[in-house]
Amino acid sequence: MKLTVVGCSGSFPSAESACSSYLVEADGFRLLLDMGNGALGELQRHCGLYDLDAIFLSHLHADHCIDMCAYFVARYYRHDGGRCDPIPVYGPEGTEQRLTTAYADTPSASSMSEVFDFHTVKPGSFEIGPFSVHTEKVSHPVEAYGIRVEHGGRSLTYSGDTGVCDALDELARDTDLFLCEAAFTHGKESIPDLHLNGREAGETAARAGARRLVLTHIPPWTDPEANLSDAREVFGGPVELAAPRTSYEI
Ligand SMILES: [Zn+2]
Numbered sequence: 001m002k003l004t005v006v007g008c009s010g011s012f013p014s015a016e017s018a019c020s021s022y023l024v025e026a027d028g029f030r031l032l033l034d035m036g037n038g039a040l041g042e043l044q045r046h047c048g049l050y051d052l053d054a055i056f057l058s059h060l061h062a063d064h065c066i067d068m069c070a071y072f073v074a075r076y077y078r079h080d081g082g083r084c085d086p087i088p089v090y091g092p093e094g095t096e097q098r099l100t101t102a103y104a105d106t107p108s109a110s111s112m113s114e115v116f117d118f119h120t121v122k123p124g125s126f127e128i129g130p131f132s133v134h135t136e137k138v139s140h141p142v143e144a145y146g147i148r149v150e151h152g153g154r155s156l157t158y159s160g161d162t163g164v165c166d167a168l169d170e171l172a173r174d175t176d177l178f179l180c181e182a183a184f185t186h187g188k189e190s191i192p193d194l195h196l197n198g199r200e201a202g203e204t205a206a207r208a209g210a211r212r213l214v215l216t217h218i219p220p221w222t223d224p225e226a227n228l229s230d231a232r233e234v235f236g237g238p239v240e241l242a243a244p245r246t247s248y249e250i
């Protein structure tokens, strides 16, 4: 599997990075995890506009899904001939309605479904192309999922947005690469069931036995180096900060 960080800024984009979006590739199949603010532009550095095979939305906060409205335009009003066929989109209950409302004036209430084939995510295991995926509800103010993606005996776990929870520990169990949010700063922000700080991300990785930890979703107003050192204090494996346009072979 190849993981490419399309965008990794938390909550709102930074000057350097779009919001959450991660491209996972294997066997020529391209799965995008989240499509936050600015992600569609960045994505085109890594693949063609129409080269995605499936999209997974961890939850419906704008910093994880709002560029789906822009992608709707690109697929629905395609300039090089005809409307795009529907691409599978996996998201929480109500994804189609939410995106339709956000767009505000789709030609009809069902226009989104002409170019997106919506599937409602529930906790469980299923296949997306060549990937075996497992999803669990994580701890966030809205319905939100973490996801474990497996292929060829290797695994990637993406936290989405979450506070500390058992579900995330299980998703990250012995995972090869744990892409974990660390939006908060240890000792500064502490709101349960919202976000992790660097220390909590490191503790989760340690409990789960993750092999490698990549911290992501760090907002522009947060010091990433503080979160990195907090994670390193509690997790003995390799830890680094996600950065746009960085790829990992898993
Ligand atoms: Zn977020």
Ligand SMILES: [Zn+2]
Pocket (backbone or CB within 6 Å): 059, 061, 140, 161
């Ligand atoms: Zn969120």
